[in-house]
Structure formats: structure tokens, C-alpha cells
Amino acid sequence: MTGTTRGHRTQAERREHTRTALLDATIDCLVELGYAKTSVQEICARAGVSKGAVQHHFSAKAELMAAAVEHLTTKLRRQLTASLDELPGGAHGIGAAIDLLWEGYSGTLSTAVTELWVAARTDPELRAAIRPVDRALGRATLEHISTVAGDLPRERAETLFWLTVNLTRGLALDAELGGDPTRRKQLLEEWKRIATALYAES
Numbered sequence: 001m002t003g004t005t006r007g008h009r010t011q012a013e014r015r016e017h018t019r020t021a022l023l024d025a026t027i028d029c030l031v032e033l034g035y036a037k038t039s040v041q042e043i044c045a046r047a048g049v050s051k052g053a054v055q056h057h058f059s060a061k062a063e064l065m066a067a068a069v070e071h072l073t074t075k076l077r078r079q080l081t082a083s084l085d086e087l088p089g090g091a092h093g094i095g096a097a098i099d100l101l102w103e104g105y106s107g108t109l110s111t112a113v114t115e116l117w118v119a120a121r122t123d124p125e126l127r128a129a130i131r132p133v134d135r136a137l138g139r140a141t142l143e144h145i146s147t148v149a150g151d152l153p154r155e156r157a158e159t160l161f162w163l164t165v166n167l168t169r170g171l172a173l174d175a176e177l178g179g180d181p182t183r184r185k186q187l188l189e190e191w192k193r194i195a196t197a198l199y200a201e202s
Contacts, residue, residue, distance in 0.1 A: 019057050021047040026068035035115040066129035073137045080104045095192040102168045110172035
């Protein structure tokens with residue numbers, strides 16, 4: 001009897017499983033179909049749940065989209081944090097840190113967020129939902145970058161961080177549009193050289 005009881009998930013565990021399935025399905029739809037073709041019906045089909053389950057967890061589609069991005073960025077932030085902890089200190093770690101930020105702000109995350117930000121331009125509800133998520137990711141990553149930046153002044157660390165984030169986002173969009181990968185690599189290498197020199201000057 002005890003073994004049977006342990007085999008059953010609690011209501012909280014079932015709720016969390018359903019929520020995670022919905023968030024993963026939302027990200028998959030954004031990446032594969034784009035925002036315009038991502039419907040709640042398609043998300044439910046991929047997650048294997050009913051429409052009622054979505055309404056039980058999220059009050060609106062915009063809230064679901066924002067939660068999906070937060071779900072993905074939380075996982076990526078954990079990976080990024082673990083990788084940043086292994087970086088060498090000082091100027092030697094600048095290039096590696098930029099590579100890690102490029103990995104974190106490109107790929108699946110970039111595709112999903114780009115879809116949402118383009119849609120948010122004309123959708124105030126969606127914009128209001130995803131803006132806090134985006135800002136929270138930036139603040140959390142910056143805080144961790146600052147702790148591993150050694151003696152680099154806070155203001156200089158913030159400048160280098162936001163320059164890197166905006167550069168990598170632009171390059172990620174370039175990749176989405178089929179830009180030249182060789183050119184992207186050259187730009188990243190040049191920025192690593194400049195950032196390392198700026199670090200050394202501080």
C-alpha cells in the first residue's frame with residue numbers, strides 16, 4: 001500500500017507538471033511557428049492538456065507567453081551562472097564571458113523573445129507582460145557578472161555588460177535573418193578584443 005501511495009503524484013506535482021508542459025510547448029511553438037501562428041489550441045495539443053488547463057494556470061495568452069520566456073530564461077540563467085563561476089578572473093575571462101553571453105542571448109531564447117518583442121510593438125498587453133521578465137533577466141545576469149568581474153568598477157562592468165547584451169541580440173537577429181556567420185564571428189572577436197582592452201584600462 002505504501003509503495004502504491006508513493007507512486008502517485010500529489011496535486012501540487014500534477015499542477016507543476018501541467019504548467020511546465022504548457023510552458024515548454026509554448027516555447028516550441030514560438031520557435032517553430034512564430035507568434036502569429038502560435039495558438040492556445042496548438043499549445044494545448046503539444047502539451048497534451050485541455051484548454052481549461054491553460055485558463056486554470058494563466059489568465060490570458062500574454063501571461064502564458066511571458067511565463068514561457070521566464071521559464072526558459074530561468075533555465076538558461078542557471079546554466080550561465082554555473083559557467084560564469086568557472087571563468088578565470090581579470091582580463092583573461094572577458095572573452096570567455098562574452099562567448100557565454102552570446103550563447104545565452106542567442107539560439108532558442110533569442111528566437112522566442114524576438115517573436116514576442118515584434119508582436120509586443122502593437123500589443124500593449126503582451127508588452128506589459130514580457131517587459132518585467134526581460135528586465136529581471138538582465139538584472140540577475142548583471143549581478144552575477146559584477147561578482148566575477150574582480151576589481152572592475154561597477155559602472156564599467158555595467159557598460160561592458162549592456163554593450164555585450166545589445167550586440168549579441170543584434171547578432172542573434174542577424175542570424176535569424178540569414179546573415180553571414182563569418183561576419184558575426186568577426187564582430188564577436190573584435191568586440192572581445194575591445195572589451196578586454198577597456199577592462200585593462202580600468
